[in-house]
Amino acid sequence: MKLKKLPYLLLFIMSIFLFSCESEEDDSGIIDSNDNNTSTSWADNYWKKSGEEVYIDLTSETPKFCSNGNPVPGTYSSLRWENTDIAFFTLFNAGDEVEFRIQKNGNSLILAPWDAAAQQTHNPSTYSLSNEFPCDGGGGSTTDNGEIAFYTRKDNGCSSISITVGSITQYLQYYYPDGISDCTQGEVFSLPAGNHSFTAQCNSTTWSGNFQITSGGCLMFDLQ
Template sequence: MKNLKSYYRLLIVLALVFTAFGCESDDEGDDIENDPSSSFEGSWKRENMETYVKFVGSNAITCSGGVETVGSFNASEPSMTFVIGQEVIKFPLKINGNALLVGVPNQAVETHNAQIYYRSNVFPCDGSGGGGSGEGNIMFWIGSDLGCGNISVTLQGQGSGSITSYYGSSPNCGASGCANFTVAPGTYSYTASCGNYTWNGTITVPANQCYKMQLTL
């Protein structure tokens, strides 16, 4: 079941981003030369399509159909990357002023083309253009004492927290002793560790909902 869920989340991310791609050629994209002095920061919109990308610090966020997905942004390459289960989806990027070229990841080089985005004053998934607003919550918890002390949890782009207590049954969201995060709707990768134990994976949280992740051995 876990593998099936990861595969389903992978398809969601691919569908979100590939909404921006068509099988038609994009000759204009071939003319873009990367300008290191241009800034990626802010929102971008695919021409004639309601698909958006936003860069905030080290986060890359896609928005399509009111659904937001969070990945990482690397300004030194430059590129944006989404991790779903064991699948790493990496999009090369080029920028020149107000034009952004989103390249094609290795998984789709035979079927899709790079496409151009332009700067946008709105990003629908944060409520500035309608749809997808409302934060969600993620809570990490354990059901018994694992005998390794506090568990450190790191959530992509959201910092870290600690699990310091355990509960015999699923606690309420935000319970003390759990690692709690308030996030924008989207998909996040996480890692956790305690002694010789480690956990990692991805979580998708909708707007105004709480995702409870129990860490088990």
């Protein structure tokens, strides 16, 4: 399986939110996302992404996200309920807007970017109920952290590129022919300010190098 080419700006941050090998979902029968209805209590919880330390807090009207103990940057709209099982919200970041849909799926929640023109979602991810939201209260300040987003512009012929920074290994699942514009795309690491090194591998192709993280900054690194 090769890296997948996705529409520009459809991945949520930070690799962060979306990782799935599911096919696109045809939602041609879904009602317009501007129709608002009242939510039910099923969503009023914390949710954790399957297999990753990514969390959603849906206990208030505006969703909050947490990745590896750090708040995910960006501004989020209030939830807009289509019916008791489906809601939409918008991510605003650096002048861009991406709409997302959440949908009840048994005891789980499905999160995916929403393509209003095609009336379908892309690359859905599954979240399960959680009893915690690591970015709530207490904890250390995140002001000394910055981010690096790794990406590639081409299909390197493997299912994913493994990227290791220190003791953390994450996987880049997609490629971006047009590049990326900020740290809401690519495979994102949130790291303390300072100098770091990385290694990456895709079959027989390897990369390595050093980079510097600045407090509150966003560094974009093209794996060429």
